[in-house]
Amino acid sequence: MSSHSNHNADIHDEVNYDPTVWVPHTHSHGTKDIWLKFWILLGLTVIDVAFYFVMPPSMARNIIFIALGIVKAIYIVGTFMHMKHEKLGFASMIIIPMMFIIFFIAWMLFEGNFWGTI
Amino acid sequence: MSTQTIAQSSTWGGGNSPFKVSYGKLMMWVFLLSDAFTFSSLLTAYGAIRYSFSSTDTFIEDVTPAKLEADGIPMRDGRIDFTFADNLIEKYTPDAAAHTSHGAEAHADHTDYFVQKMGETGIFSESHWPSPDLVFNHFPGFGVIDFHGMHLPLIFVSLMTLILILSSVTMVLAVEAGQRADKDAVSKWMLWTIIGGFMFLGCQAWEWTQFIGAGSRMYSNPYGPPTFAALFFGVTGFHGFHVFSGVVLNIIIYVNNLMGTYEKRGHYEMVEKVGLYWHFVDLVWVFVFTFFYLI
Structure with missing residues (x-):
């Protein structure tokens, strides 16, 4: 693994920490995982399209699509956005509020069923 | 490493990045x-x-296939036959050469025909949410391969x-x-x-x-x-x-x-x-x- 090209030691210094320039040391995790996740995302999209044409529209089919969407989101955030290599506290800070979004969407989908009927 | 002990003793005390991000x-x-x-x-x-809104899917299920067929909607096996590319080509571009030019006009024909028919039968109406199947079903043509007028949702x-x-x-x-x-x-x-x-x-x-x-x-x-x-x-x-x-x-x-x-x-x-x-x-x-x- 090639070392980071570093002309300025201060940017990584944790003792004389300067938040305006400080960046952590980075290292590559290779490209194998990236391409694996590409094929997985492509496969999930193909599964989406297959369900779309094979299964007639229903709430069960909608749930399958949403579940596959969440699986795709996990791979994009985890691998492409590097989240699985971040510290747990940092990942939690971003991911936990996103749980409210999933809850809110599901809630409003059911709520919309009653509009105009009462 | 000396830096490690300093960071550990005061993770949230300032002077470092607890999350190790810039x-x-x-x-x-x-x-x-x-x-x-x-x-x-x-x-x-x-x-x-x-x-x-109710959806076009439930609306189509409620309408009998016989009624749809009477309204001039192409049917196949009791369902709407959306692969009616052939109907369109014959109806609007009888001249094969004109069709291969697939200009904006040929496509406008498809849009007008399809959307108009769907509106006439009441499938497209302000009281039903249209299924994406019936709206986003176009694919552009590329030279010899022409997808215009085909139902490709x-x-x-x-x-x-x-x-x-x-x-x-x-x-x-x-x-x-x-x-x-x-x-x-x-x-x-x-x-x-x-x-x-x-x-x-x-x-x-x-x-x-x-x-x-x-x-x-x-x-x-x-x-x-x-x-x-x-x-x-x-x-x-x-x-x-x-x-x-x-x-x-x-x-x-x-x-x-x-x-x-x-x-x-x-x-x-x-x-x-x-x-x-x-x-x-x-x-x-x-x-x-x-x-x-x-x-």
């Missing part, structure tokens, strides 16, 4: 979280409004999804190259990402052209309730503008990298930060694809 990257993530809330409220509004938008996923892959490869401080590889992968972004924007423009060409406007459309087109323009427009902003940012990063800015700085974190934004655009598309086109 200020800029932390702020990009916080911005993306806020942007995720923005898009989720748009998609939530879409879902809630859509489900306050989901195919074009799947192509757009593929383009965006691929551009996300090239972006993450640029970030990986940056981690190895490989300037030339960063340039190469950033260029592919920019090309992917422009391809997606081109597809989006074509999709909008079809939709507007069929008579859709912000406050009215021939497919269904007025809010259908308003939400389509609103959500895909908002996403499309994010893609456009992402392409502009990618170009800035590409040029900076060519000028050696990151080589001099000693790290390529700007590539990663803009990469986060670009992946987020891909992430939003996953859900736009799910809620607008699949469901």
Whole structure:
């Protein structure tokens, strides 16, 4: 693994920490995982399209699509956005509020069923 | 390491980064979280409004096949036969040579015929939310291969999804190259990402052209309730503008990298930060694809 090209030691210094320039040391995790996740995302999209044409529209089919969407989101955030290599506290800070979004969407989908009927 | 003991004794006491992320990257993530809330409220509004209407799917099930057939809707095995390309070609372009030119007029015929027929039978009406199956079923023609007039739901938008996923892959490869401080590889992968972004924007423009060409406007459309087109323009427009902003940012990063800015700085974190934004655009598309086109 090639070392980071570093002309300025201060940017990584944790003792004389300067938040305006400080960046952590980075290292590559290779490209194998990236391409694996590409094929997985492509496969999930193909599964989406297959369900779309094979299964007639229903709430069960909608749930399958949403579940596959969440699986795709996990791979994009985890691998492409590097989240699985971040510290747990940092990942939690971003991911936990996103749980409210999933809850809110599901809630409003059911709520919309009653509009105009009462 | 002496630095480790200092960091451990005062993780939250200031003077270090407890999350081991730079200020800029932390702020990009916080911005993306806020942007995720923005898009989720748009998609939530879409879902809630859509489900306050009945859908064309249930409407079609309620109408007897015999009635549809009497209304001039092509049927096959008791369901609407959407693969009526042949009917269209015969009806509007009896001259085969005229059809192969597949100009704007040939396509306008298809749109007029299909949308008009669906409106006449009451399948497209302000009281039913149109199934995406019946609205986004076009695919552009390429020279000898002509898809005009064919019923191809989901195919074009799947192509757009593929383009965006691929551009996300090239972006993450640029970030990986940056981690190895490989300037030339960063340039190469950033260029592919920019090309992917422009391809997606081109597809989006074509999709909008079809939709507007069929008579859709912000406050009215021939497919269904007025809010259908308003939400389509609103959500895909908002996403499309994010893609456009992402392409502009990618170009800035590409040029900076060519000028050696990151080589001099000693790290390529700007590539990663803009990469986060670009992946987020891909992430939003996953859900736009799910809620607008699949469901």
